[in-house]
Amino acid sequence: xxxxxxxxxxxxxxxxxxxxxxxxxxxxxxxxxxxxxxxxxxxxxxxxxxxxxxxxxxxxxxxxxxxxxxxxxxxxxxxxxxxxxxxxxxxxxxxxxxxxxxxxxxxxxxxxxxxxxxxxxxxxxxxxxxxxxxxxxxxxxxxxxxxxxxxxxxxxxxxxxxxxxxxxxxxxxxxxxxxxxxxxxxxxxxxxxxxxxxxxxxxxxxxxxxxxxxxxxxxxxxxxxxxxxxxxxxxxxxxxxxxxxxxxxxxxxxxxxxxxxxxxxxxxxxxxxxxxxxxxxxxxxxxxxxxxx
Ligand code: NAP
Numbered sequence: 001x002x003x004x005x006x007x008x009x010x011x012x013x014x015x016x017x018x019x020x021x022x023x024x025x026x027x028x029x030x031x032x033x034x035x036x037x038x039x040x041x042x043x044x045x046x047x048x049x050x051x052x053x054x055x056x057x058x059x060x061x062x063x064x065x066x067x068x069x070x071x072x073x074x075x076x077x078x079x080x081x082x083x084x085x086x087x088x089x090x091x092x093x094x095x096x097x098x099x100x101x102x103x104x105x106x107x108x109x110x111x112x113x114x115x116x117x118x119x120x121x122x123x124x125x126x127x128x129x130x131x132x133x134x135x136x137x138x139x140x141x142x143x144x145x146x147x148x149x150x151x152x153x154x155x156x157x158x159x160x161x162x163x164x165x166x167x168x169x170x171x172x173x174x175x176x177x178x179x180x181x182x183x184x185x186x187x188x189x190x191x192x193x194x195x196x197x198x199x200x201x202x203x204x205x206x207x208x209x210x211x212x213x214x215x216x217x218x219x220x221x222x223x224x225x226x227x228x229x230x231x232x233x234x235x236x237x238x239x240x241x242x243x244x245x246x247x248x249x250x251x252x253x254x255x256x257x258x259x260x261x262x263x264x265x266x267x268x269x270x271x272x273x274x275x276x277x278x279x280x281x282x283x284x285x286x287x288x289x290x291x292x293x
Contacts, residue, residue: 001024001025001026001149002025002059002060002149002150003025003026003028003057003058003059003060004020004025004026004027004028004058004059004060004061004062004150005027005028005029005030005048005051005054005055005057005058005060005061005062005081006020006027006028006029006030006045006054006062006064007029007030007031007051007054007061007062007063007064007065007074007081008031008032008063008064008065008070008074008095009029009030009031009036009037009040010031010036010064010065010066011125011128011230011231011232011233012064012094012121012125012128013031013037013064013065013094014036014037014039014040015125015128015129016062016064016094016121016128016133016154017029017037017040017045017062018037018039018040018043018045019128019131019153019154020062020150020153020154021040021043021044021045022043022153023153025150025153026044027040027044027045027046028045028046028047028048028053028054028057028058029045029046029047029048029054030047030048030049030050030051030053030054032065050079050084051074051075051077051079051080051081051083051084052079052080052081052082052083052084052085053079053084054081054084055081055084055085055089056084056085056086058085058089059089059090060089060090060091060092060146060147060150061081061085061089061090061091061092062092062094062150063075063081063091063092063093063094063095064094064095065095066095066236066239067095067097067239068097068098068101070095071093071095071097071101071105072101072105075091075105075108075109076105076108081114082109082112082114085112085114087112087113087114088113088114088115089114089115090114090115090116090117090143090146090147091109091114091115091116091117092116092117092119092147092150092151093105093116093117093118093119093120094119094120094121094135094154095120096120096121096168096171096175096236096239096240096243097118097120097168097243098168098243098246098247099118099165099166099168099169099172099243099247100165101168102116102118102138102164102165102167102168103164103165106118106139106164106165115139115140115143115146116139116143116164117137117138117139117140117143117144117147117164117167118137118138118139118164118165118166118167118168119135119136119137119138119147119151119167120135120136120167120168120170120171121133121134121135121136121154121155122134122135122136122171122174123155124214124218124231124232125230125231125232126218127155128154131153131154131155131156132155132156133154133155133156133157134155134156134157134158134159135151135154135155135157135158135159135167136159136161136166136167136168136170136171136174137151137158137159137160137161137167138160138161138162138163138164138165138166138167138168138169138170139160139163139164139167140163140164141160144160168243169247171240172240172243172244172247173244175237175240175241175243175244175258176241176244176255176257176258178215178237178278179237179241179257179258179261179262180257180258180261181213181214181215182215182219182261182278182279182281182282183257183260183261183264183281183285185213185215185216185219185220185223185282186223186279186281186282186284186285186286187285188202188206188211189202189203189220189223189224189282190282190285190286190288190289190291193224193286193291194289194291199224200221200224203216203220203221203224215279219277219279222277222279222282223279223282223286226282226283226286226291226292228273228276228277228279228280228282228283229277230275230276230277231277231278231279232277232278233274233275233276233277233278234265234268234269234273234274234275234276234277234278234280234281235269235274235275236278237261237265237278238262238265238266238269238274241258241261241262241265242262244258245258245259245262261281264281264284264285265278265281265284267284268280268281268283268284
């Protein structure tokens with residue numbers, strides 16, 4: 001089995017590191033804030049003192065942190081991966097970051113004889129826990145094949161979508177589609193409430209028709225209850241929409257629904273809801289109709 005270093009034990013990373021350990025990979029894990037995922041020790045995961053320490057004995061380094069500057073810090077900052085990794089080590093970045101970040105980091109790693117693929121994931125915290133993630137991989141064929149046993153332990157649908165950065169571009173598309181889907185489901189629920197319908201029944205009935213979606217199936221309940229436990233933080237989707245809208249601006253693509261979702265999410269963040277689940281977009285839509293006064 002390939003020796004794996006896992007960096008970033010948040011909602012996604014802790015569950016993914018656990019699945020690698022369950023699949024039999026020897027895993028050394030590191031998180032910026034210590035003691036964040038104590039349950040990993042019972043699975044035989046060892047704790048590293050820094051990214052460099054974790055990488056020093058690994059063939060593959062998996063990263064799952066928040067944003068582009070955070071991946072840069074873990075790779076190139078003090079005690080970063082490059083200070084410990086042996087030549088030829090493969091970095092698998094599962095964070096959602098700007099495609100330009102992946103290009104930049106891969107080029108800088110190449111100068112040190114280190115390889116990288118971008119492998120952002122979709123499927124929510126449930127997908128991370130159940131090892132059913134969908135993974136969009138960008139990179140050289142040889143590197144993607146080298147990463148595949150690790151990715152197979154994390155997800156179900158793994159697609160090599162192009163060269164380095166292509167995985168992040170596909171993930172941006174994913175987040176744009178999600179913006180519209182969350183807003184659509186939230187609006188439908190508000191209309192159903194206003195119409196005096198049995199909203200749970202409506203959501204179930206719609207799930208059998210053309211309005212079905214992962215969001216309707218998995219997040220409508222939270223929108224109906226107006227309770228938004230994690231999940232996927234509003235702040236992280238707002239970050240993803242910045243990536244998508246910047247990419248769109250560079251390419252001359254107009255994304256009006258994503259721009260609207262970004263503004264609504266900025267409002268939620270300003271109101272103190274940054275760490276709510278992204279389904280809290282429904283809080284904004286409910287508020288427009290005076291549902292929760
Ligand atoms: P999270 O629970 O907020 O965890 C973020 C992780 O990143 C924590 O381990 C945090 O460490 C670490 N981190 C942040 N900045 C760092 C820095 N500068 N240096 C070192 N570590 C840093 O986020 P998450 O939900 O696991 O998401 C992780 C990534 O997966 C994000 O890019 C997100 O967009 C993506 N993603 C999330 C979901 C989801 O449903 N949650 C789904 C698909 C993709 P600390 O513990 O020290 O703060």
